[in-house]
Amino acid sequence: MNKRFFWLTISLALSISVSAQNRFFTKTGHIDFFSHTAVEDIKAVNDQVTSFLDIATGEMIFSVLSRSFQFPKPLMQEHFNENYMESEKFPKASFAGKIADLKAVDFTKPGKYQVKVSGKLTIHGVTKDVETIGELSVVGTDKIDGTSVFSVKPEDYDIRIPSVVKANFAESMKVTVQMNYQLYISKK
């Protein structure tokens, strides 16, 4: 009986500690995109991005509400949601991927590490395989920052821009991602 209890306690303790040490998350991640043309500059900012990072497996997952993008002009924001992203039909954009060269990162040692990330990016209901380079900076045992800059072409995701306003949009948008991860402690 004692032995059983011992094993159960050990495994429970282990399972909790294992799950508690390798997951990092944020609910206030930052993503912005920028389009520059001679006609106008368009910039939108989203500071409510939810993301998880598993440092044991290198898995990363992002969830972005289209409605949370803030534009300088309210009408731009309405058009973004109504005419381009169709936010009612496709409320979220998401990314699920993996850090390819996880071994290059020493999570016990603070510092900056370049990583390759590849995975599936879903925007406007269209999923594409993407690959980009990002930077992980280990701040402490419970804090990791992640940044990346890449470009996204609206037409790859079936976002149609009518010819009348085509001059206002750059062919590809520069997307900047900045995540400040904290150690994830399950509420259960």
Add this chain to the structure above:
Amino acid sequence: MKYTLLLSFILLTFPLNAQNLNDLMAAESNDGPQSVEALFKATRVINGHSVKQLKKGELDFRISHRFGRVNSGPYEFFGLDQSNIHLSLEYGLLDKLMVGIGRGTFEKTIDAFARYNIANQQTGVGAFPITISYLSTIETIGLKWSDPTRTNYFSSRLSFTHQLLLARKFSKLSVQLMPTLVHRNLTPTVMDPNDLFAMGFAGRYKLTNRLAVTGEYYYVVRPIPQRTTTKFYNPLSLGFDIETGGHVFQIVITNSQGMREGSFIGKTNGSWLNGDIHIGFNISRVFTLDSKTKR
């Protein structure tokens, strides 16, 4: 003992396998109710207001035009020789409060309004079902007094409208109900009631992201049979919304000449059945005067 070990092993692996990142994401991204936007493209359905609100710092310049009656025949080029214009400037003081002033050739009116957005339709858990706005308007008729010999008061030129706008969007279809009270300080004859109650019905159906059909009807409660010399009808209007960038272009057909509540609810004397139909259009151009980056 064997079972315990097995159980321990299951326990050991359980949290890792059962809670993959997707499950965690689902648990954490439990977003609250989100408000539904863009029930209508423009601040007017056709003649009457829609729940579409100008946000803080947005200026809307509107030009509305109604031609004469289609049944006026070739001499008037089916109404196109005549015209009736309304110009207005409208501004979002707050995200929930917009005001406007306007001038119309019909009865030479000057008008002003304020509209407040009380609640918004939402999606998600615990969502509010409809968008509610309250509209209050004042109109002055600028025509010369019909009888200058009697004592005329400025207040006799005034009329007021109070209206609730209740709207809901069902994907491509938006519907709106408008219980309305119009008060006229002076009516053309004693037979006309000073207070008119009306119930408005409006709808929009999106054909594409930038093109929609709209319709608007007001049922006006009047004494039956009407004892006035002019017979008044309920205004019925149909239109197309075409959106191009900051412009919304509305092509309409309507039996009403006036474009403000006091006129189209109170004084629509055209009948669809007689062919008293006006072709017209509204143009709305929105400028952002106060953008968020400057705030």
